[in-house]
Amino acid sequence: MTHSNLNLESRCIHGGQHPEPTTGAVMPPIFTSSTFVQESPGVHKGFEYSRSHNATRFAFERCVANLESSGLSEADDRTCGGFAFASGLAAIGTALELLDHGAPLVCMDDVYGGTFRLLTRVRVRSAGLHPTYLDLTDPSRLEAHLAKHKAGMVWVETPTNPTLKVVDLAAIAAICKRHGAISVCDNTFATPMLQRPLEMGFDMVMHSATKYLGGHSDVVGGALVTNRTDLAEKLRFLQNAIGSVMGPFDAYLALRGAKTLAVRMRRHCDSGMQIAQWLATHPKVEKVIYPGLPSHPQHAIAAKQMQLDGKPAFGGMITILLKGGLAESRRFLENVHLFALAESLGGVESLIEHPAIMTHASVPAESRQQLGILDNLVRLSVGIEHPDDLIRDLAHGLSKA
Numbered sequence: 149m150t151h152s153n154l155n156l157e158s159r160c161i162h163g164g165q166h167p168e169p170t171t172g173a174v175m176p177p178i179f180t181s182s183t184f185v186q187e188s189p190g191v192h193k194g195f196e197y198s199r200s201h202n203a204t205r206f207a208f209e210r211c212v213a214n215l216e217s218s219g220l221s222e223a224d225d226r227t228c229g230g231f232a233f234a235s236g237l238a239a240i241g242t243a244l245e246l247l248d249h250g251a252p253l254v255c256m257d258d259v260y261g262g263t264f265r266l267l268t269r270v271r272v273r274s275a276g277l278h279p280t281y282l283d284l285t286d287p288s289r290l291e292a293h294l295a296k297h298k299a300g301m302v303w304v305e306t307p308t309n310p311t312l313k314v315v316d317l318a319a320i321a322a323i324c325k326r327h328g329a330i331s332v333c334d335n336t337f338a339t340p341m342l343q344r345p346l347e348m349g350f351d352m353v354m355h356s357a358t359k360y361l362g363g364h365s366d367v368v369g370g371a372l373v374t375n376r377t378d379l380a381e382k383l384r385f386l387q388n389a390i391g392s393v394m395g396p397f398d399a400y401l402a403l404r405g406a407k408t409l410a411v412r413m414r415r416h417c418d419s420g421m422q423i424a425q426w427l428a429t430h431p432k433v434e435k436v437i438y439p440g441l442p443s444h445p446q447h448a449i450a451a452k453q454m455q456l457d458g459k460p461a462f463g464g465m466i467t468i469l470l471k472g473g474l475a476e477s478r479r480f481l482e483n484v485h486l487f488a489l490a491e492s493l494g495g496v497e498s499l500i501e502h503p504a505i506m507t508h509a510s511v512p513a514e515s516r517q518q519l520g521i522l523d524n525l526v527r528l529s530v531g532i533e534h535p536d537d538l539i540r541d542l543a544h545g546l547s548k549a
């Protein structure tokens with residue numbers, strides 16, 4: 149049974165899962181063995197060595213493939229469309245290995261700082277990649293670029309980290325198809341509960357499973373999902389050849405987290421909207437960036453492509469610009485207590501951070517300025533605590549800003 153006909157809530161729990169065959173264990177055991185016995189050379193039960201085959205990792209890979217509607221066979225782990233890695237960046241690094249040395253690619257201009265760092269400071273040197281950064285909130289920019297230049301891959305993040313720009317996924321997918329570029333969407337912020345890139349025509353989805361998929365800030369991991377058999381075959385080869393796989397303990401935790409994704413995302417979305425609306429009325433806040441507010445420049449696209457139960461839903465990430473500069477940001481961040489001042493996002497607990505100094509320090513100052521990652525910009529990851537408590541905490545912090 150593939151479970152692909154179930155609602156997403158049920159797929160979080162059952163998608164690609166089946167009881168462990170030896171004992172009937174309902175939850176997949178953590179298979180720690182690095183190697184597996186063979187009856188005769190080359191005669192075995194489908195498991196040789198744990199980098200290549202691990203049943204706990206396969207269980208998470210089938211779950212995430214199912215959630216992103218990969219559609220490739222779940223019956224054989226080797227042809228399943230999901231791949232799990234040691235981190236989100238390990239997933240990105242492996243995806244980039246689909247490109248040949250020297251390949252040109254297009255990347256959304258505002259992406260997670262680590263994605264930008266990997267491309268510009270590592271792969272330009274080691275693989276000769278030629279990234280062009282474009283603001284893809286206007287898809288005609290991509291069309292105009294691809295009319296003149298080749299690109300092996302187009303890398304999109306939406307909503308982006310940290311300025312929450314929203315990209316029209318269906319439009320970008322159609323342009324990539326016309327020009328023969330592999331389209332990849334980093335779906336970390338929206339999760340498959342809200343946004344379904346493969347169903348909108350994308351070739352691949354990437355996740356930092358460290359964030360909403362894991363959901364509890366207790367595991368670092370990454371995932372890739374594809375619905376193309378040719379890409380799945382290449383990714384399975386690259387995953388094993390490069391070897392930055394997700395370990396069995398992490399796969400167990402990530403799968404355990406994914407089972408509650410649906411209920412968590414409902415709360416993240418409800419509280420995110422409530423807190424964004426409250427912040428928009430606060431005298432010390434110059435601007436609130438949240439795709440759910442009509443003031444967001446791509447609100448209409450967000451409402452169309454980010455949905456839960458057929459209704460627009462915008463997630464738990466909010467970015468604000470405070471009135472003032474670094475001193476005001478510091479005072480605010482030092483005086484919130486329920487929101488932990490920490491990097492990362494997407495956990496049950498609320499987190500808050502200063503991208504210019506923390507997550508996006510690797511983006512050159514000039515690019516940060518252009519993108520609007522300024523000293524008064526603060527990013528919030530709204531957790532699932534009671535929203536009234538979170539608002540009280542923010543009010544206290546802002547009173548000191």
Ligand SMILES: Cc1ncc(COP(=O)(O)O)c(C=O)c1O
Pocket residue numbers: 235236237238260262263305309334336337355356357358368369370492
């Ligand atoms: C949108 C996005 N993509 C990718 C990553 C990288 O994931 P990881 O930290 O799991 O390597 C992050 C990390 O913050 C992220 O926010």
